[in-house]
Amino acid sequence: MADIKEPSSQVPSLDRDCTTLSRHVLQQLQSFGPDAQDLSAIMNRIALAAKLISRRLSRAGLLEGVLGFTGEVNVQGESVKKMDVYANEVFISVFKQSGLVCRLASEEMDKPYYIPENCPIGRYTLLYDPIDGSSNLDINLNLGSIFAIRQQEGNDEDGEALDLLQNGRKQIAAGYVLYGPSTMLVYSIGKGVHSFTLDPSLGEFILSSENITTPTHGSIYSVNEGNFWQWDESIRDYIRYVHRHEGYTARYGGALVGDFHRILFQGGVFLYPGTLKKPEGKLRLLYETAPLAFLMEQAGGRASTGTQDILDVVPDKIHARSPLIIGSTEDVAMVESFIHERAREEALKAQPSAVR
Ligand code: AHM
Ligand code: MG
Numbered sequence: 001m002a003d004i005k006e007p008s009s010q011v012p013s014l015d016r017d018c019t020t021l022s023r024h025v026l027q028q029l030q031s032f033g034p035d036a037q038d039l040s041a042i043m044n045r046i047a048l049a050a051k052l053i054s055r056r057l058s059r060a061g062l063l064e065g066v067l068g069f070t071g072e073v074n075v076q077g078e079s080v081k082k083m084d085v086y087a088n089e090v091f092i093s094v095f096k097q098s099g100l101v102c103r104l105a106s107e108e109m110d111k112p113y114y115i116p117e118n119c120p121i122g123r124y125t126l127l128y129d130p131i132d133g134s135s136n137l138d139i140n141l142n143l144g145s146i147f148a149i150r151q152q153e154g155n156d157e158d159g160e161a162l163d164l165l166q167n168g169r170k171q172i173a174a175g176y177v178l179y180g181p182s183t184m185l186v187y188s189i190g191k192g193v194h195s196f197t198l199d200p201s202l203g204e205f206i207l208s209s210e211n212i213t214t215p216t217h218g219s220i221y222s223v224n225e226g227n228f229w230q231w232d233e234s235i236r237d238y239i240r241y242v243h244r245h246e247g248y249t250a251r252y253g254g255a256l257v258g259d260f261h262r263i264l265f266q267g268g269v270f271l272y273p274g275t276l277k278k279p280e281g282k283l284r285l286l287y288e289t290a291p292l293a294f295l296m297e298q299a300g301g302r303a304s305t306g307t308q309d310i311l312d313v314v315p316d317k318i319h320a321r322s323p324l325i326i327g328s329t330e331d332v333a334m335v336e337s338f339i340h341e342r343a344r345e346e347a348l349k350a351q352p353s354a355v356r
Contacts, residue, residue: 016206016207017199017202017206019206020196020205020206020207021043021047021185021187021204021205022040022041022043022044022047023040024194024196024207025039025040025043025189026040028194029189029191038100038123038124039149039172039173039189041098041100042100042101042124042126042149043173043187045094045095045098045100045101046091046094046126046147046175046177047185047196047205048094049087049090049091049094049145050145050177050183050185050198050205051183051198051203052094053083053086053087053090053130053131053145053177053179054177054179054183054198056083056086057083057143060083060137060140061140065082066082066083066086067081067082067083067137067138068081068082068138070082070084070085074107074108075109075110076107076284076319078134080108081131081137081138083131083134083137084107084131084134085108087130087145088106088108088109088130091104091106091126091128091130092104092113092115095115095118095126096115096117096118097117097118098115098118098122099117099118099121099122100118100122100124101115101118101122101124101125101126102114102115102118102119102123102124102125102152103115103119103122103125103126103152103156103161104125104126104127104128105125105126105127105128105161105287105318106127106128106129106130106287107130107284107287107288107319108130111161111318112125112159112161112164112318114159123151123152124149124151124152125149125150125151125152125161125164126147126148126149127147127148127149127150127164127286127287127291128145128147128148128287129144129145129146129147129287129288130145131143131144132144132145132146132176132255132256132257132288133253133254133255133257133258135254135255136253136254136255141253141254141255142180142253142255142257142258143179143255143257143258144176144177144178144179144255144256144257144258145176145177145179145257146174146175146176146256146257146287146288146291146292147175147176147291148168148171148174148175148287148290148291148294149171149172150164150171150172151170151172164286164315164318165314165315165316165317165318166314167290167311167312167313167314168285168291168294168311168313169311169312171290171294172189172190173187173188173189173190174187174188174290174291174292174294174295175187175291175295176257176260176261176291176295177257178257178258178261180258182197182198183197183198184196184198184208184261185198185205186212186264186295187295188294188295188298190298191298192210192211192212192298192299193211193212193264193295193298194209194210194211195207195208195209196208212264212265212299213299213300214263214264214265214267214299214300214301214327214328215266215267215328216267216300216328216329216330217267217328217329217330217331218267218268218327218328218331219247219267219268220249220250220251220262220266220267220268220269221239221242221248221249221250221251221268221269221271221331222250222251222252222259222262222263222268222269222270223239223250223252223271223272223273224252224254224272225250225252227273227275229276230276230277231273231274231275232273232274232339232342233342234306234338234339234341234342234343235273235335235338235339237338237341237342238334238335238338241338251268256270256272256283256288256292260292260326263301263326263327263328264295264299264301267301267327267328267331268327268328268331269325269326269327269328269331269332269334269335270324270325270326270327271324271326271335272323272324273306273323273324273325274323278321280320280321280323281321281322281324282321283321283322284320284321284322285310285313285315285320285321285322286315286319286320288324289303289310289322289324289326290311290313290322292324292326293309293310293311293324293326294311296326296327297311300329301326301327301328301329301332302326302327302328302329302332302333303324303325303326303332304326304332304335305323305324305325306323306325306335306336307336307339307343310322310324310326
């Protein structure tokens with residue numbers, strides 16, 4: 001029999017290979033108490049959802065009935081794709097019989113979904129966008145899932161979910177899954193931002209970066225410039241500024257998670273401002289902009305509507321939208337400075353000439 005010469009602590013790569021997501025949550029909380037166990041178990045279930053979605057995406061072009069539209073239109077008025085439906089169901093299925101999550105609210109469901117068998121003890125709500133960047137689905141480009149966890153407040157016996165209409169500082173955890181060349185899961189429970197990469201040979205998410213920090217400035221600006229004609233003049237001012245100065249470069253992939261991921265690691269700014277057609281922008285607060293704002297603040301960056309921190313916005317309905325300016329502190333501040341300047345000019349114009 002071969003001798004075992006080295007204990008695992010002397011093989012650093014082994015320690016790293018064993019730092020799975022659920023173990024990392026427990027390490028972060030420095031506890032094995034019931035709350036820590038719950039959060040660790042929830043993250044483990046989200047990881048399972050990510051693996052199921054990742055598996056289906058990786059074979060989508062080979063299977064019948066995976067790609068394309070269902071023919072339905074969702075509560076947002078957007079055409080639903082088959083993968084949207086599948087991924088939405090995956091998140092529900094992984095939490096059945098878990099005793100963890102009583103209620104799920106997603107982009108694809110008009111109203112929150114209750115898992116009655118969990119509700120007597122499940123004290124959490126999962127908010128999620130099952131497939132973010134759906135326009136990338138049929139062309140095999142990167143996609144994402146976004147999630148946030150909130151404590152369920154009260155019994156919500158009437159099913160109105162009014163306790164969800166609170167600001168993003170009520171989130172106890174948030175994260176996303178990036179389905180790219182590899183599948184990554186990035187999360188925060190309010191103790192820094194950490195990324196994990198799915199090792200297909202193990203079927204586990206393994207720690208890849210701890211305590212990610214976003215640079216205070218970056219060269220990237222990420223925005224759909226096709227909307228230029230329907231932006232407020234202040235956003236056009238900013239875009240004209242970056243067009244006319246050295247040191248900026250554009251990157252836009254059409255899938256928020258991928259665009260955000262780049263900025264989280266490399267700095268810069270992502271914008272989805274209000275437009276003529278959608279004055280509050282396209283992105284939804286509870287399961288898109290607020291979770292990413294939670295991560296960005298944890299990484300030392302900022303997230304703003306232009307006039308308010310995203311995490312302070314209180315939604316008036318579950319599917320409320322918010323403009324988004326997110327990324328490096330200096331770059332977000334620069335976009336805001338153009339917004340403030342135009343607002344100041346407007347306020348001056350509105351004053352009677354005697355006051356001016
Ligand atoms: P989706 O969740 O329905 O896919 O919509 C959100 C997506 C984001 O991923 C992305 O940033 C944005 O919509 C792109 O919108 P546009 O095509 O208007 O640039
Ligand atoms: Mg989305």
